[in-house]
Amino acid sequence: MAAISNLAGCSHGGNLGIFGERRSQFPSTSGLKTRISWSSKNQLAVGHLGKSDKNSGVRMALVDAKIARSGDFSKPSDILAFDLVQGALVKWSPAVVVDRSLPKPPTAVFLHGILGSRKNWGTFTRRLAQEFPTWQFLLVDLRCHGDSASIKKRGPHSVSSTALDVLKLVQQLRLIPRVIVGHSFGGKVALSMVDQAAKPFARPVRVWVLDATPGIVRPGGDGEDHPEELISVLSTLPKEVSSKRDVVDALLQKGFSKDVAQWVVTNLRPTKSPGSSPSTFSWVFDLKGIAEMYKSYEETNLWKIVEDVPRGVHVNFLKAERSLHRWALGDLQRIHAAEELAVEEAGGVEMHVLEDAGHWVHADNPDGLFRILSSSFF
Structure with a gap:
């Protein structure tokens, strides 16, 4: 490559x-x-x-x-x-x-x-x-x-x-x-x-x-996709997390499907900043910009x-x-x-x-x- x-x-x-x-x-x-x-x-x-x-x-x-x-x-x-x-x-x-x-x-x-x-x-x-x-x-x-x-x-x-x-x-x-x-x-x-x-x-x-x-x-009903709500929930999560599993569990508790939760955590990358633990992960997206894009x-x-x-x-x-x-x-x-x-x-x-x-x-x-x-x- x-x-x-x-x-x-x-x-x-x-x-x-x-x-x-x-x-x-x-x-x-x-x-x-x-x-x-x-x-x-x-x-x-x-x-x-x-x-x-x-x-x-x-x-x-x-x-x-x-x-x-x-x-x-x-x-x-x-x-x-x-x-x-x-x-x-x-x-x-x-x-x-x-x-x-x-x-x-x-x-x-x-x-x-x-x-x-x-x-x-x-x-x-x-x-x-x-x-x-x-x-x-x-x-x-x-x-x-x-x-x-x-x-x-x-x-x-x-x-x-x-x-x-x-x-x-x-x-x-x-x-x-x-x-x-x-x-x-x-x-x-x-x-x-x-x-x-x-x-x-x-x-x-x-x-x-x-x-x-x-x-x-159009706004979704029960059982439908809710990207705006997902973006809102993600905005409340820490920018750096110790476990992808914790994020999946948090999203499941908010009512999102397992498929959606597991897909979202593909946006986490190992944190490489000085002083960070090797086991931590950071989001790679600009969530504020994404919220504007979705609107x-x-x-x-x-x-x-x-x-x-x-x-x-x-x-x-x-x-x-x-x-x-x-x-x-x-x-x-x-x-x-x-x-x-x-x-x-x-x-x-x-x-x-x-x-x-x-x-x-x-x-x-x-x-x-x-x-x-x-x-x-x-």
């Missing part, structure tokens, strides 16, 4: 031309070529990727040769922590993007939900890379989450600003995503990426919104993208059969109506249902999800 850096921040300068460039048991992953990782804490093993910009005013337009030109890759820079999982036949590397003789492989971007991390998608994307060896899969820690929590971000912490982070990342990596997969909060981020990108698109782009609706998120998730309305799909975009919604997400009948009817309206060539809207799965679709039924998503990688 090799570690590289990602990029420096840049201001929002109009629409982004990111998609418009010219033309059960998981199997063994021995066929994978590599996984390239970067977080702000990593030491560089291959090289730094980034373009110095003293004014932080790089305009986002991947199809613009002036932006995509060879740059200064000698200085480290930060936007988001990421992993790049590549199939065995991928020859391209972000560490050598100045070599234009290397063709850019088809790329899929995977986005996690609130209180998640890029690690949520690790096993699943390694399986995809095994099955589709010419593809690569970009996994990111969204702002305030995982290793990206240590990268300072200017507010507001919203769906829109989170999407812009990802757009900046793929712009700096000189990648043209052909598939974007977002789970829950990440699903709205995927839609916002399309909203902020320049259009029309020169190539088809498939967007997958997993167990999330494009509109207002934005509840309030952000992106129906305009669904009901007026940009040319070259195909939006796929996936509902988990046992979803804890608040799927209203009106939302489902509205999506089905949008399916009929989306008649543009290489564009459209489609609704899917994943059987035998709850909200954590990639954990509950990875085989079923793999079969549904696989159509995007041929």
Whole structure:
């Protein structure tokens, strides 16, 4: 494995031309070529990727040769922590993007939900890379989450600003995503990426919104998911704990499920600060920022993208059969109506249902999800 850096921040300068460039048991992953990782804490093993910009005013337009030109890759820079999982036949590397003789492989971007991390998608994307060896899969820690929590971000912490982070990342990596997969909060981020990108698109782009609706998120009832309450409870816990088990027990006492409690403690890392006990753990997220992000998730309305799909975009919604997400009948009817309206060539809207799965679709039924998503990688 090799570690590289990602990029420096840049201001929002109009629409982004990111998609418009010219033309059960998981199997063994021995066929994978590599996984390239970067977080702000990593030491560089291959090289730094980034373009110095003293004014932080790089305009986002991947199809613009002036932006995509060879740059200064000698200085480290930060936007988001990421992993790049590549199939065995991928020859391209972000560490050598100045070599234009290397063709850019088809790329899929995977986005996690609130209180998640890029690690949520690790096993699943390694399986995809095994099955589709010419593809690569970009996994990111969204702002305030995982290793990206240590990268300072200017507010507001919203769906829109989170999407812009990802757009900046793929712009700096000189990648043209052909598939974007977002789970829950990440699903709205995927839609916002399309909203902020320049259009029309020169190539088809498939967007997958997993167990999330494009509109207002409704309060949950008994037995449903309560992320806002979970965030509130987590805010009362110590920033440093001696046992993951204690955190799980505390969340169980507050009425959260064992699955949720065990998932949350994946955000704990061994504490390495001077004077700390080796057995203590610290949270890796920025909970205050995450609370702001979740509020934005509840309030952000992106129906305009669904009901007026940009040319070259195909939006796929996936509902988990046992979803804890608040799927209203009106939302489902509205999506089905949008399916009929989306008649543009290489564009459209489609609704899917994943059987035998709850909200954590990639954990509950990875085989079923793999079969549904696989159509995007041929």
